[in-house]
Amino acid sequence: MSAPVRTTNDLRLGLLRQPGTVLFGPGQRHHLARLLPAYGGRALFCTDERMAADPVYRELVAGVEEAGTKVTTYAKVEPDLPRQNLEAVARAHDGDEFDVVVAVGGGSVLDFAKVAAILLAQGGDVAALYGENVVPAAGLPLVTLPTTGGTGAEATCISVVYDDERSMKVGIASAWLEAAATIIDPEFTLTCPPSLTTATAADALTHLVEAFTARAKNPTSADLDAHLYAGKNLLADTWARQGLRLVRDAFPRMAADPADLGARSDTMLAAFSAGLAINTAGTAAAHAIQSPIGALTHSAHGLGVGALLPYVLRFNLPTRIEELAEVADLIGVAPAGGSAEAAAHAAVEGIESLLATIGCPLDLAALGLRPEHVEQVADQAMLATRLTANNPRELERADVVRILERGIAGDRSWWT
Structure with a gap:
């Protein structure tokens, strides 16, 4: 198993790519x-x-x-x-x-x-x-x-x-x-089927979390020219923070009333914020592992990354305690007077709660993944080097196997 090594944005780099014109709002x-x-x-x-x-x-x-x-x-x-x-x-x-x-x-x-x-x-x-x-x-x-x-x-x-x-x-x-x-235009989403609403919302939350906890790469100018993803950076963090604040209240409101245009608007703004964040920070292990799972089980992408997120976060937690402690504050679950580690644990549980609120499964068996699939999925996940390179903790094949086995069993105990 790989040893946890923390990465930080020592350059204080910020990088943003976005459409030339952005127009947001109902109608x-x-x-x-x-x-x-x-x-x-x-x-x-x-x-x-x-x-x-x-x-x-x-x-x-x-x-x-x-x-x-x-x-x-x-x-x-x-x-x-x-x-x-x-x-x-x-x-x-x-x-x-x-x-x-x-x-x-x-x-x-x-x-x-x-x-x-x-x-x-x-x-x-x-x-x-x-x-x-x-x-x-x-x-x-x-x-x-x-x-x-x-x-x-x-x-x-x-x-x-x-x-x-x-x-x-x-x-x-x-x-x-x-x-x-x-x-x-959030009015488009009012007619989304419930299953699509769940899958896309789970995808947005996963984007926000993976961007905010991504590996910091401290790229050179030549690196920035050669690669699309600069890793965790100041401007990606700004958008990820906004999106996490929005989903805190938007997901429960949308789940309670799918016709709530305000909740739909906040969710769509969070999804856009997540898109801007991953556009330079990139996604990571949850996306790398989901792709072969989706091919095997024909399950929705958003449900797959959402179901994987609790297990990926437990693996990554030793390298991202500070970031997850901040996530706990952003989504309103930070324990009063607790340690950073306690707040990080609360963040993971809070993320799970948000996923459950919108109806996303929290285990891989619910997607149709079985133990006999683990080796094949692990092999294919490791081919997604563009994504695994963004993971904050070095990801080896044995780690993917461990994540998958825990995910199939629904084992969300804290890892040591």
């Missing part, structure tokens, strides 16, 4: 018609079949067209973004000319549009873009409109694609994927 989707003409008169709208049939979407498109923008809709995006979806849009619109790409949907739709904007501008093969900073140049301008409160994909410059030839999810990470603008 703000209607501003899209005024925003798009600045990019040109031909827009490709990307969405899925469910959203394309929604009257809210049709009203949005009608308003855009009435304002003078010609809209073509591509509505065949599938969950977990299969590579074939991107190949299909490139074939369907080969030779077509668009001025801007607009994404209206959840995380898979937003991730799809980021890569589609590159392919439509540059051509080429999807697999040639896999990895970190491989995308050679900018794509078409991209405008994102998230319809779920959780992934933060409207703000991030990474897309996750499922490649069936590799039987795994693969990341495309590049600053060239950053949206030119995003419009975040």
